[in-house]
Amino acid sequence: MLKNKVSRFAMPTFAVFKMLLDIAVIIISFIITNYLFDKYDQKIDGNFCLMVVIFFLVIANMRDFYYSLFASKLKELFIDLLKIWCFSFWGAFVFYKSVTIFSISYEILIIWFLIAVIIYYIIHFLFELYLNNRINQKVLNVTFVGSRAQRRLLSLNLKKIPWTKYNITRYYEENIYSCNDSNCKGDLQQLLQDAKKGVFDQIFIADSIEHHKIFVDLVRKLADTTCTVIFLPDIFTFDLLRSRIHTINNIPIVSIYDTPLKGFNVLLKRIEDIIGSIIILTIISPLLFIIAILVKLTSKGPVLFKQDRYGVNGRIIKVWKFRSMKVMENDHQVKQATKNDPRLTKIGAFLRRTSLDELPQFFNVLFGDMSIVGPRPHAVIHNEQYRTEILGYMLRHKVKPGITGWAQINGYRGETDTLDKMEKRIKYDLEYIQNWSLNLDIRIILLTIIKGFTGKTAY
Structure with a gap:
């Protein structure tokens, strides 16, 4: 998830x-x-x-x-x-x-x-x-008010910190009628009274949209105490994608949608792609030569086919493939390949079923337009269609498109003939971006090799 x-x-x-x-x-x-x-x-x-x-x-x-x-x-x-x-x-x-x-x-x-x-x-x-x-010299007494989910999560994480010992007291609710268990100490008025008495050292206020004005007023009133007030913004209302906390000239900001490939991670990913593509191209060079000859002998037209796709940040790139069809569809005339597609050449069906038609894309990786691992690139017309039908679809372009990906090894490769299938593919693409690491890339590459390049939905 x-x-x-x-x-x-x-x-x-x-x-x-x-x-x-x-x-x-x-x-x-x-x-x-x-x-x-x-x-x-x-x-x-x-x-x-x-x-x-x-x-x-x-x-x-x-x-x-x-x-x-x-x-x-x-x-x-x-x-x-x-x-x-x-x-x-x-x-x-x-x-x-x-x-x-x-x-x-x-x-x-x-x-x-x-x-x-x-x-x-x-x-x-x-x-x-x-x-x-x-x-042992000092214990911090803390309490919470606000979102129950964030309160529980923060409480569990505070107990894990080895540097400081936290004594978590009972929490407070917006009003006395919301208290429904023995751990609730009272309402916000009671919180202010206890804070002035010095009952606790820190107060964590978990913000929420429905109670935002109440909590802003509470923060102002807590200025009349010596407690440390820590405010948790309600950013978990959104489905965060690689969210980060940072500052601009000491102004705290939170990015909601961001990319994992920043700083050292960019270099790490690029080194992975350069080394990996060089090794793979060296190994498969005889196979590339054989396929090129077979494509040329079995149908008229060029050996390679290039198609416009969205790259990182939605930039248009040219993706290379072995030609597997009799027609050269691009831009606004692209139809996904289907089972027993009449447009396929004699060798085209085999190339697409085994994903051998995608081998030239390792040159795209070497030149920097793609990565070995990442969300599979879709035709431009499909991007424009699904971005209006699937929430968060364009977020998959926060990283470079890949030859294989998390969605593909989980069974979502080839034809996506229904909106439900595309939604699940996008779900896996966003999971990959959210949890990206070099370990995950290596795992996906190994699983791709183990599971092979064939699939029931690859035509």
């Missing part, structure tokens, strides 16, 4: 400090290891250390490690850190050894790996002692 969530736009200051500290541990453990084996005339190459750091940052980013520091138990954070260290260290070793002449004793590598683990554990242990001491 599409997760309604908000992502951080920038890494918090503490998370940046933690990231730099983790990198420092890698470098320090590297220096210690080289010092220990200096007298044996064996040293680890500094370039390899740099490769380990790069792998560490990439894998940590893939797992959103430094963005989830504030909602995890300390033990879970340490285990996640060890997993990242293990994958990055030995992954860098395999990669570095495959591209360079790298000769070093496994004993030295294991010692470096273990020294880093020990340092990580010592830092984690000292940090845990500090936090436990700090938490």
Whole structure:
């Protein structure tokens, strides 16, 4: 299902400090290891250390490690850190050894790996002692008012934060008649009285459209107290797409519809596409040559067919395919292929059923118009039709179109002859954008290979 969530736009200051500290541990453990084996005339190459750091940052980013520091138990954070260290260290070793002449004793590598683990554990242990001491010194009393769903969700997440201990008191309702259980302490008037008495330290107000004016008035009245007031805007009214919180000159803003491919993620996705397309084109080059000959021999016309499609942000791109039909439909004259379509050439039906007609699109990927994984591009006329019939249809263009995608491996590829089928395809496309990660891309590619390129709805 599409997760309604908000992502951080920038890494918090503490998370940046933690990231730099983790990198420092890698470098320090590297220096210690080289010092220990200096007298044996064996040293680890500094370039390899740099490769380990790069792998560490990439894998940590893939797992959103430094963005989830504030909602995890300390033990879970340490285990996640060890997993990242293990994958990055030995992954860098395999990669570095495959591209360079790298000769070093496994004993030295294991010692470096273990020294880093020990340092990580010592830092984690000292940090845990500090936090436990700090938490025992102060407990924050908090209460809630407003949306029940947000209240429950926030309450659960506050309890997970290891840095601060929260004592969650009973909540308040807009009026006394809304109190229907023992956890409700009273109405907003009672909240003001308790706030003035200093019963709690923080008040979380979950806004809602129907009570917005009431809560605005409440915030003004709470200025007569010393409580910290935290306001939760009612953004979950919308179906959020990769929503982020950030600021413009210290003005807080929330993006409702956004793309996951910003900053480092853009580079990560592009590297994936360039490396992947080069590898695949190298492997399938003989197949491309054979198909080109068969297309030319079995029907009149060009081997390749290009069609206008919507790319990222709705920009028109030319998508390449092996010609599988006797006609060259584009723009306002496009009809989806159907079973036993008379327009198909002798080899066209086979090419479309096996998706071999789409192989030239790896050139689109290499040139930057498409990605290996993403929502499948539709003909322009189909975009214009469905954007008026399906809410949120155009949001699928927040990322580059792909050769394969989340919708395709879930059974929605080929002909979409009903509005219901197209709605389900769009649902999966938006799920992909909302939950994008390098891990998800790799999973989709592997599932595409495992399930094959054929399908009952591919004509």
